[in-house]
Amino acid sequence: DIVMTQTPLSSPVTLGQPASISCRSSQSLVHSDGNTYLSWLQQRPGQPPRLLIYKISNRFSGVPDRFSGSGAGTDFTLKISRVEAEDVGVYYCMQATQFPWTFGQGTKVEIK
Amino acid sequence: QITLKESGPTLVKPTQTLTLTCTFSGFSLSTSGVGVGWIRQPPGKALEWLALIYWDDDKRYSPSLKSRLTITKDTSKNQVVLTMTNMDPVDTATYYCAHSHWTLFDYWGQGTLVTVSS
Numbered sequence: 001d002i003v004m005t006q007t008p009l010s011s012p013v014t015l016g017q018p019a020s021i022s023c024r025s026s027q028s029l030v031h032s033d034g035n036t037y038l039s040w041l042q043q044r045p046g047q048p049p050r051l052l053i054y055k056i057s058n059r060f061s062g063v064p065d066r067f068s069g070s071g072a073g074t075d076f077t078l079k080i081s082r083v084e085a086e087d088v089g090v091y092y093c094m095q096a097t098q099f100p101w102t103f104g105q106g107t108k109v110e111i112k
Numbered sequence: 113q114i115t116l117k118e119s120g121p122t123l124v125k126p127t128q129t130l131t132l133t134c135t136f137s138g139f140s141l142s143t144s145g146v147g148v149g150w151i152r153q154p155p156g157k158a159l160e161w162l163a164l165i166y167w168d169d170d171k172r173y174s175p176s177l178k179s180r181l182t183i184t185k186d187t188s189k190n191q192v193v194l195t196m197t198n199m200d201p202v203d204t205a206t207y208y209c210a211h212s213h214w215t216l217f218d219y220w221g222q223g224t225l226v227t228v229s230s
Contacts, residue, residue: 035215049217094217101149
C-alpha cells in the first residue's frame with residue numbers, strides 16, 4: 001500500500017494569515033497514464049469530507065480560490081492563502097493512483 | 113444534484129455481519145467511469161478506504177479487509193450494498209459512501225455511525 005504522510009498534524013493559524021499542509025507519499029503517484037491522482041479533502045467538525053482539490057491542483061466546483069494545490073511525484077502541498085473561520089477542520093490528502101486508495105492521517109487547522 | 117445516503121443498523125454485536133446500503137440519486141451507476149465507494153472513520157481518527165464498485169461491476173477491496181467485505185450494486189434501485197462479516201469492536205466507526213468519477217471521491221453521504229458492542 002502507498003503510505004501518505006501529512007505534516008504538520010496540527011496547524012494553529014491566525015485569521016487572514018496563510019496556512020500550508022504537506023503530504024508525502026511512500027512512492028511516486030504518477031500513474032502509467034501520466035496523471036497524478038492526488039486529492040485534498042476538507043472535513044469540517046461534524047461534517048462528511050468534502051473534495052477541495054483533485055489531480056494535484058484542480059479546484060473542485062465551488063471551492064474558493066484561496067485554496068491551491070501543488071507538487072509532483074511524492075511531495076504535495078495544500079495552501080490556504082488567507083484562512084477564514086469556515087476553514088477550521090481536518091484536511092486529508094488522498095491518493096487514487098494505485099489500489100488500495102489511501103489517505104493521510106489528517107491535519108487539523110484551527111484558529112489561534 | 114448528486115446525493116448519497118447511507119442506511120443500516122447503528123448497533124451490531126461482535127461476530128455479526130454488518131449490511132450497509134447506499135442509496136443515491138443524481139447519477140447512474142451504468143455511466144462509464146462512475147463508481148461508488150465506501151470509506152470509514154473510527155471516532156476521532158482518520159479516513160480508511162474500504163471498497164469501490166464501478167459501472168462495469170469492477171470491484172476493488174482494501175487488502176487488509178478483503179476477506180470480510182463484499183460490495184454489490186443494484187443499478188435499477190440506485191443502491192450499493194456493503195457487507196462486512198465478523199464484526200469486532202474495532203470496526204466501530206462512521207461509514208460513508210461516496211460517488212467516484214474514475215479516480216476521486218467528489219460527493220459524499222452524511223455517514224452512518226455503527227457501534228459494535230455486545
